[in-house]
Amino acid sequence: MGIPVKLQVFEGPLDLLLHLIEKNKVNIYDIPIVEITEQYMDYIRAMEREDLNIMSEFMVMAATLISIKCRMLLPREVNEEGEEEDPREELVRQLLEYKMYKYMSYELRDRMAAASKKVYKLPTIPKEVLSYREPVDTGQLLDGLTLEKLNEIFQSVIRRQEDKVDPIRSKFGKIEKEEVSLPEKMEEIEEYARTHSRFNFRDLLEGQASKVQIIVSFLAILELMKMGKISIYQEHIFAEIEIKSCLEREKNGTE
Numbered sequence: 001m002g003i004p005v006k007l008q009v010f011e012g013p014l015d016l017l018l019h020l021i022e023k024n025k026v027n028i029y030d031i032p033i034v035e036i037t038e039q040y041m042d043y044i045r046a047m048e049r050e051d052l053n054i055m056s057e058f059m060v061m062a063a064t065l066i067s068i069k070c071r072m073l074l075p076r077e078v079n080e081e082g083e084e085e086d087p088r089e090e091l092v093r094q095l096l097e098y099k100m101y102k103y104m105s106y107e108l109r110d111r112m113a114a115a116s117k118k119v120y121k122l123p124t125i126p127k128e129v130l131s132y133r134e135p136v137d138t139g140q141l142l143d144g145l146t147l148e149k150l151n152e153i154f155q156s157v158i159r160r161q162e163d164k165v166d167p168i169r170s171k172f173g174k175i176e177k178e179e180v181s182l183p184e185k186m187e188e189i190e191e192y193a194r195t196h197s198r199f200n201f202r203d204l205l206e207g208q209a210s211k212v213q214i215i216v217s218f219l220a221i222l223e224l225m226k227m228g229k230i231s232i233y234q235e236h237i238f239a240e241i242e243i244k245s246c247l248e249r250e251k252n253g254t255e
Helices: 013-024 033-046 052-073 089-115 145-161 182-195 201-206 212-228 249-255
Strands: 198-200 231-232 242-245
Touching: 013 052, 013 089, 013 182, 033 052, 052 089, 145 201, 145 212, 182 212, 182 242, 182 249, 198 201, 201 212, 201 242, 212 231
Parallel strands: none
Antiparallel strands: 198 242, 231 242
16 A cells, blocks of 8 residues: 655646745756756656646646757757757746746735734714814914015005006096905905915905005904914015915814
């Protein structure tokens, strides 16, 4: 009675060849085809498989190895460029591709195993944390800005308003318009900031109808800055001053 021998199961002929190459610690670019072919044939002789389709794949590779072995004994063929062709070149290319995909499958398997250990948890942030509002630092809001720069923009807007005056129609008389108060202007700018997360300081002042409204708007901006509802920043010196709304952050905090 023979001693039963358990053979290692391989996924295919390339898997078996790669195993033999690694087992013998040989260079995959310089395969000792005689030695590897003999070991490959020994494995096939010991195989006991009922699936003829799988067995046929190993037999096809065996025939390929024998063909390469025979070609290695013959004089090397020369290609059109005058270089000798290596009969093992195509086999080496297939082994390298198979090795790459095999290790990629190991990487995906490890990632799937790591992902299976992760559990998603819905955020449970206390209401006290959500409603917390960071104290407003007025010094930080005005960081990089000076009263001289603000006054320069203010005077520039005033001059543009004067240039818009029609020298002929201005003599026809004036239609007095009810001017807006500071609280009303603050409410107007605050409402504008709710729909515009960022807007230009100069454009806001130039959009006013009169000098009085420009002044009131300027004061309203300063008051809203103190209240922390808007912030002003300037990317670099002499750049345009931009206004950023803090109302969305305030809304999220209260919710």
